[in-house]
Amino acid sequence: MTSPSHSPVIGVFDSGFGGLTVLRSLLARMPAARFAFIGDTARLPYGSKSRRTIARYAAESAQFLTQEQGAEFLVIACNTASALALDDIKQAVSVPVLGVIEPGAAAAKASSTTGDVLVIATDATVQSHAYAAACQAHGLRALEKACPLLVPLVEEGWTSHDVTRNVIRIYLNELLADAHAKGMTPDTLVLGCTHYPLLRPLIEEAVPAGMRVIDSADSTADAAAQQFKSAQSGDGKIEPATSAQELSTTDPETNLVRCFATDSVEKFARLGSRFLGRPTGPVTLVDLGG
Amino acid sequence: MTSPSHSPVIGVFDSGFGGLTVLRSLLARMPAARFAFIGDTARLPYGSKSRRTIARYAAESAQFLTQEQGAEFLVIACNTASALALDDIKQAVSVPVLGVIEPGAAAAKASSTTGDVLVIATDATVQSHAYAAACQAHGLRALEKACPLLVPLVEEGWTSHDVTRNVIRIYLNELLADAHAKGMTPDTLVLGCTHYPLLRPLIEEAVPAGMRVIDSADSTADAAAQQFKSAQSGDGKIEPATSAQELSTTDPETNLVRCFATDSVEKFARLGSRFLGRPTGPVTLVDLGG
Numbered sequence: 001m002t003s004p005s006h007s008p009v010i011g012v013f014d015s016g017f018g019g020l021t022v023l024r025s026l027l028a029r030m031p032a033a034r035f036a037f038i039g040d041t042a043r044l045p046y047g048s049k050s051r052r053t054i055a056r057y058a059a060e061s062a063q064f065l066t067q068e069q070g071a072e073f074l075v076i077a078c079n080t081a082s083a084l085a086l087d088d089i090k091q092a093v094s095v096p097v098l099g100v101i102e103p104g105a106a107a108a109k110a111s112s113t114t115g116d117v118l119v120i121a122t123d124a125t126v127q128s129h130a131y132a133a134a135c136q137a138h139g140l141r142a143l144e145k146a147c148p149l150l151v152p153l154v155e156e157g158w159t160s161h162d163v164t165r166n167v168i169r170i171y172l173n174e175l176l177a178d179a180h181a182k183g184m185t186p187d188t189l190v191l192g193c194t195h196y197p198l199l200r201p202l203i204e205e206a207v208p209a210g211m212r213v214i215d216s217a218d219s220t221a222d223a224a225a226q227q228f229k230s231a232q233s234g235d236g237k238i239e240p241a242t243s244a245q246e247l248s249t250t251d252p253e254t255n256l257v258r259c260f261a262t263d264s265v266e267k268f269a270r271l272g273s274r275f276l277g278r279p280t281g282p283v284t285l286v287d288l289g290g
Numbered sequence: 291m292t293s294p295s296h297s298p299v300i301g302v303f304d305s306g307f308g309g310l311t312v313l314r315s316l317l318a319r320m321p322a323a324r325f326a327f328i329g330d331t332a333r334l335p336y337g338s339k340s341r342r343t344i345a346r347y348a349a350e351s352a353q354f355l356t357q358e359q360g361a362e363f364l365v366i367a368c369n370t371a372s373a374l375a376l377d378d379i380k381q382a383v384s385v386p387v388l389g390v391i392e393p394g395a396a397a398a399k400a401s402s403t404t405g406d407v408l409v410i411a412t413d414a415t416v417q418s419h420a421y422a423a424a425c426q427a428h429g430l431r432a433l434e435k436a437c438p439l440l441v442p443l444v445e446e447g448w449t450s451h452d453v454t455r456n457v458i459r460i461y462l463n464e465l466l467a468d469a470h471a472k473g474m475t476p477d478t479l480v481l482g483c484t485h486y487p488l489l490r491p492l493i494e495e496a497v498p499a500g501m502r503v504i505d506s507a508d509s510t511a512d513a514a515a516q517q518f519k520s521a522q523s524g525d526g527k528i529e530p531a532t533s534a535q536e537l538s539t540t541d542p543e544t545n546l547v548r549c550f551a552t553d554s555v556e557k558f559a560r561l562g563s564r565f566l567g568r569p570t571g572p573v574t575l576v577d578l579g580g
Contacts, residue, residue: 041339042333042339042340042343043332043333045335049331049332049553049554050332050553050554053332053553148442148445148446149442149443149446149448151442152438152439152441152442153439155438156438156439158439163453163456163460166453166456167453170453263339263340264339264340
């Protein structure tokens with residue numbers, strides 16, 4: 001499964017294209033690695049589905065990345081799948097797997113001085129209480145809130161729209177009121193959905209002065225870069241292409257990233273560029289049988 | 291495949307539970323029939339998926355209703371599937387199949403005096419231009435607009451919220467401006483999505499004075515009742531239970547409607563009651579293999 005060149009492949013998975021915010025952060029930190037990204041767009045959104053279904057879908061995408069694309073390290077750039085199906089994914093493949101929950105919780109720990117943090121995410125992520133559990137393991141108290149309108153608002157392109165500003169204020173005011181009613185003094189807000197980094201400016205406007213906003217995409221990319229480096233030095237098998245010479249033969253806009261989707265590749269390419277912050281390049285349609 | 295009792299089964303299909311607004315209208319018009327409803331919730335929303343994928347999914351649900359539940363008449367209570375996959379569904383089963391597009395267009399024809407109508411729907415329904423084509427066949431000019439935020443707003447329960455009122459005004463003002471720019475004088479608005487009947491009060495507030503709002507759920511139920519009656523008298527095979535005596539042995543809250551979902555039956559039962567206007571009764575989980 002090792003790729004033919006010296007440059008290893010890192011597989012990145014999401015139910016849609018929101019995970020491209022994680023890939024964007026990964027590219028900034030690991031410019032020498034190659035990436036295979038799959039968005040299971042035929043079956044999105046995972047946020048409204050059951051754990052059983054999400055686990056089955058996510059394992060199929062993970063196997064595609066390792067078996068078909070030769071990925072030697074997997075980043076689950078999907079909060080819902082990380083929350084509900086990380087163990088199932090780890091069982092389905094034989095490479096290291098990193099989700100987005102634990103890095104987000106670790107970054108919240110580093111940020112918070114009061115020990116109280118807030119988390120906004122999709123319904124399924126919140127119902128799993130995966131962030132609360134991960135935060136608790138770091139000695140934090142976390143209060144989570146589902147914000148189901150934010151993903152469709154991002155996908156509508158209303159990322160700086162007054163309606164979105166209003167919806168964010170409503171959600172955050174409800175969450176803050178709930179936190180205060182519980183006697184909490186939160187100083188950190190975790191963005192527990194890969195769509196939310198596109199709303200970061202509006203969210204930072206809406207939080208109380210002094211509250212820090214943690215982007216789990218950035219936290220995950222930091223953790224992935226570190227773990228990948230450890231995995232490399234650990235068994236010596238994974239050899240990333242770090243020389244400028246080797247990279248100079250590739251086009252950074254297309255060659256280092258291969259994108260796959262299970263449906264609507266045109267929509268993926270069109271919307272995906274907003275999340276990736278650059279063109280996705282050609283997107284290949286994949287049938288995972290669902 | 292005929293059901294054991296004299297009361298025939300009408301199968302109703304949607305990608306989610308929005309189609310329960312059609313079932314609600316059907317129940318009001320055909321109180322003696324029995325209904326099997328399936329919501330393909332594991333794979334919703336269809337609105338963002340390709341024609342190929344939608345056709346495959348819809349055919350599987352249609353076959354479940356006819357083969358497993360003995361449905362002798364199918365109502366496709368899903369605008370996206372009706373727009374993109376009605377022919378595929380008809381090919382997949384051997385019973386009469388009615389979609390929601392044609393009844394909506396026929397009702398628009400009956401309503402409009404100017405011959406210009408507006409249609410609001412999901413992205414996939416609009417991209418199919420199925421309403422425009424059906425309206426054109428009736429001699430109408432139709433202008434369609436995708437309103438992708440309305441479904442999540444309904445599912446969030448914000449059916450009388452100021453944010454929703456604002457979003458509806460934005461969408462309708464854009465649509466009206468576009469219509470006027472095209473020299474149209476629309477007098478009828480078709481709700482081309484089964485979620486939208488829950489927003490009807492806010493939509494009626496937002497349309498210009500004198501504009502009539504057509505609910506395709508009602509139009510479809512009217513057409514289904516008529517076609518079903520014709521199918522009955524046509525071959526004499528379908529014998530609905532119309533006697534009060536036969537019906538008196540059943541509990542109208544549960545026995546006449548059987549609901550199935552491909553995921554999250556609790557969510558289906560919880561949200562579905564809003565659309566059905568009464569409790570859904572027990573919801574059975576079905577695996578369609580996707």
